[in-house]
Amino acid sequence: MALYPISVKAPCLTYHLWDGVAPFIHYNDYLVTPPRVYDESLNSLGHFFYDPGTDKLVGFATFSIYHWPGWAVYRYEWDPVTGAFLGRSPASIFAMAWANHAGPGSYGAIYTTWRSCYAISEVKSSTLTHASGMWEINPWTWNPQRIFNFAVVNRENKIIAGVGSWYLETWDISGTPFLKGQLRLPQPLGYLAYEDRKHCWAITKNGLIAKANYQIPRWEMLSSVQDPSPDAVNYLCAFDTKRKRLAVFRQRPDAEDGACQCQLEFYYPLYRVAGLTEPVPVSRLRTGDLVRFVAHLYGDTGEGVASYLLHGELLEPATGQLLTPMSGAELCGGATFRYRAPGPGSDTLKISAVITDGEGA
Template sequence: MSLWHIRTVSPCMEYIELGRACYTTTPPLWGPDGLIYNGHLITCPRHYKQTTNDVANFFYEPGNDRLIAHLLLNTTYWPGWDARRYEFDAETGKWLNRDSVLNRSSDSWIGIWGAAWTRDATMGSFNKIYACRNSETAIREISWRSAEPVEGGWWVDPYTWNPKSIYSFAVVNRVDGLLAAASSWTLDCWRNIGTTPERFAQLRLPNVLNYLAYESRRNCWGITRDGIIVKADYQIPRWEMTSQVQNPAADARGYYITYDTKRKQAVVFRWLPDAADGACRSQLEFYYPVVKATLLTQPVPVTSLKAGERVMLVSHLVGDAGEGVTPYTVEGELLPPAEGYLATPVSGTEFNGRACFIYQAPWQTCTETLKVSANIEEP
């Protein structure tokens, strides 16, 4: 499996403009024009009153079919910061509450406590939103609007389990009593979280995790700090895919991922540094998981080559990220002159992309050539 890039919405959001000529020198905190925080934001060539300080949460909200981002901003207006909820159309990436945010309406305000204390939220069981907390070790059900814990909502505290654990990212599967959670390099898989929690497996990540997202009762997605995207089956558990964002940028401030369960696609929020004039450059990237095979290996015998015996030969269909590709059909053919025969001229690929062929060897010494092929259709 690999990722097919569908579209990029760039920029996906804007900042509030100064509305006048920018300052040639950085204005003081208190001057002729009144109270101005973060004066460098409106010092030429910059002319915007805001800049992104942090991306607290990014997730798909199925009830309203929207992508939600909770952002902390540095501002020139009082009190020098802002905390806003940005809502995007899940299909097109269009910024839906633009007027509310740019007019600083109370409807898009989420408050400092939600944005600062609740981190890395994602959808989970029953279409609820769950998140880890900076102020405690518990994982809680939160409000998608304010990022505050839901009163009387579901929660667990991994710090009370064995071994004691503190997580920054978590995917909650309440139906099967499962939890996939991480803090840095390792994805921990827990079961029986409603009774006697047991950590039954760990998966090593390719780099430090930057965000984790729920897909289903079986799968979750993760993205690392350098833009590597992984998909995991946290029930088995095992990695199912390794890919990467399109054109990873060395100057990217962060990558955040969510999964649109309605359209079955992954969405990445790429936080980029502002432009020279202070304009926002952050973007939304939409990816569709598809099979993208790039290599079919030569068949290799995995049993002894003996006259008159059956020999198993194995070939692998490999994707562009090095993952095994399935399900595909691989065809085998003995090139003439053939002295033995191919008992299985067709083989379906297994989970790791393996295709197996059984060759019946003749009783005499000979040299045979097995040709393998697969028909791959582009999406």
């Protein structure tokens, strides 16, 4: 399964234009040094998630700013359908300094790991603060002890899926917590997003997207963002549980004039075809023999794309006979064509697939 891109909102952040007035105390002078014209710049988006309570995409970001005190923390909201910017409000530095990576989990609540301690806690969506009475668990008390940077909380099934560094770990917390299994991440993690009681999504810092059944655990697909940009600083993802689609925040460096180039991308977890390999012979090339050719239909990360018909055609002038004019792609995306040549010569085999709109590119 590959991901099918729906839309892109670029840029998804707009910086404040500098009014040309230098305050008595100012910081980060590079921000207003020509050709830059904005007095703020995104440092990092620390949290990015879909808030099912408000049906919005939410992000918490730190900024470098020209004015005192030189930095700022904002809570952002975006429309989960279009990616349109809905507003931002100042937030506490502790939402970034203490809370690590927040996201939704069971019962529509928001949970976060912490930089200030090892717990995983339910927090308020608006401030990322934990209040007494809210759910909390401390993986440092488990055996072996754990520190998670990212976590998915499934309180219904009493499962925690967490990432400390390179492994997505599943812990059963129904009794004494125990490690059910580990999945190695293909690259360093950018963000982890909860989908439902079984599934979560991981996006890596280089833009690979993986879906896991964290209850087993096992990987169920590996794909990537569309057109990964080499200058991307980071990727974060959030799963819109209402519309069943993935939102990706691509953080890119500012433009030359200081304008924000970050963008929001939306994907359906549907087939998307990235390419078709050339047909390659896999049997002996002999006059009169059946010669088999194999071609593959693949997605963004080489994943086989099945359920499509591939059409074969011998280009004129043809001397041989194509015995399989069409062939269905298997689970691995491969399709086999059979050809027979009556005598010595050369033929050109052309393979094509019709990918209908909405199912692929």
